[in-house]
Amino acid sequence: MPQTVLLAEDDRAIRHALERALTLEGYRVTAVADGVEALAQAHRTPPDVLVLDVMMPGIDGLQVCRVLRAEGDRTPILMLTALVETQDRIAGLDAGADDYVLKPFDVEEVFARLRALLRRTGGAGPGTGGAAAAPGAGGAANGTAEAAADVAQKVAAERYLEAAGLRMDPQARRAWRNGRELELTRTEFELLELLVRNAGIVLDHSTIYDRIWGYDFGPGSKNLAVYVGYLRRKLDEPGAPQLIHTVRGVGYVLRED
Secondary structure, three states: OOOEEEEEOOOHHHHHHHHHHHHHHOOEEEEEOOHHHHHHHHHHOOOOEEEEEOOOOOOOHHHHHHHHHHOOOOOOEEEEEOOOOHHHHHHHHHHOOOEEEEOOOOHHHHHHHHHHHHHHOOOOOOOOOOOOOOOOHHHHHHHHHHHHHHHHHHHHHHHOEEEOOEEEEOOOOEEEEOOEEOOOOHHHHHHHHHHHHOOOOOEEHHHHHHHHOOOOOOOOOOHHHHHHHHHHHHHOOOOOOOOEEEEOOOEEEEOOO
């Protein structure tokens, strides 16, 4: 099977060009435009390797590294950066990155560094013939059944989002807290989904405005606070901990204290 790459790059032209180049090289690529989506995708479908731009709006590549490493995720990470100072590269390595490519880069260098990272972790790059020898007939049958079961589990896991006693089905646009179904408007559902996908991560106001409404209403707007209030009234239960917490001067985070 082709190796999977999660690419996070906010520059549309670079993202599309690199996605195409990696795909032609034989990788299966998922490309996203920011750190929030990168974390959500990494949690939803863990890749074989990540390629992260350092400078992204909201949650940048360094923060993505820190979160994944804090969670115990050891997936190899290749950083893309226009920052050439040694201190900048040291900061990335300290955050958990495995290697760096400086912009502007030659795509062949990206390929070479990805192959090196995958070799270190025991993965075989595209076209390197890293597959194991085929098992016997009985082993093949058992392996097929196990693979089918594994796929079924992954499909179920990918359909539902769960965090802090919440369960969401984005396809059916349904949500529950401790088995109680929540009646949510479209905006409320999208806001809750964003918070659940990034449970434990503080999302700043501008990131939330951009992801939910497509633009920032400005520092004087109470729109987000109003919708958070709506959600809290629907989520909160007597004797149960509050789930959506305000981080003053920054934004909001979903967590169960």
